[in-house]
Amino acid sequence: MVAIYEFVRGPLALISFAVFFVGCIYRIIWYVKGLDWRLDRVAYSTQRSLGIKGAIRSLFHWLLPLNRTTVNHPIFMGATYLFHLCLIIAPLFLVAHVVLIEESWNISWITIPDPIPDYMAMVVIAVGVFFLLRRLTNPDVKIITDGSDYLVLAIAVAPFITGILAYHQIFDNQLMTILHILAGEIMLIAIPFTKLCHFVLFFCSRIQLGMDYGIKRGGAHGRGIAW
Template structure:
């Protein structure tokens, strides 16, 4: 016998464990791969310390400089909107907070459902906008690979299935919830092997960038 509830329990049980294991193994492997490469010693006399500059850049790169914003407002705004919307839904939806509590043993306060619902709807629209942009902007079209579209599809499906499940637009609900969890698991599984790694490595990259420039006296 195999029905929607068994599917849900499979995604909540064994598959979740497998996905999280692959994610943890893959991500750790990647991080170790990065850090073990190290950097050559730098003998040049520094102008300033690397650490504060690197830490600052980890945050400051989140906001585009005014010139870039003017030249690519769509890129910047839509990118911001969907990242924020996605993070809002991911980190502050009550069921997700409970999930984090369950897996990590700690969590934080959640946002009211209507807020998350709104954020999710906006995220879906923004994601569609990013796809249209990717397909139409000459640069983005030129540099896009299959991976870019695959990652887009997975991210979009995660948000879409979440939205459908929340609004109970798919029956039976265990199927809807199971689909959402399955999509999220696919995302976890591919995360360490695709550009989704940037979720973590961005901060490393920004640190190195900020440190390199900061050492030379430029806050990047």
């Protein structure tokens, strides 16, 4: 058990971080290299300032809940914003994580006091259940759902379930800790290869559409359109 713990906490952690970072960078390079002003019909390079303006507009309105979709679907979009916020902030600023990183690589950053990430993890799980139920019941979502949707939901929520169990010392603590680290590593490795690649490609896609609207679809006219 100790050997397994040492392995997942040591080399496997390093490997998964490496896969995650290299994979994400590869995705971004692949995306940008695949852009083609003629095929996409967007003058990316010659109309740069309009493009940048459009890109910023697009990110601003969608990273913040300042868009029509949020107005039309406040519950779903609210839940989605909350889900992502908690999913990123909780693990990044959890004291235990920062300490581990500091022990391994001698770098550290600010933390959030302890009960808060715990609540955030619960929020992630609760919204995850909401997503699951919605997939199973809403006919518009059901028709477009496939196996991969359940898989990525499970991959995303698993570190939080195991995290809570480990934190509250439910079941065998060492086993839970190992499972929790593994779940986190699976998520890191899955990001570049699955739908979870929207971790970086969301930004690419939003910037691209923002540029499209900014450059071609009227960015130079009137008040401009945010999308």
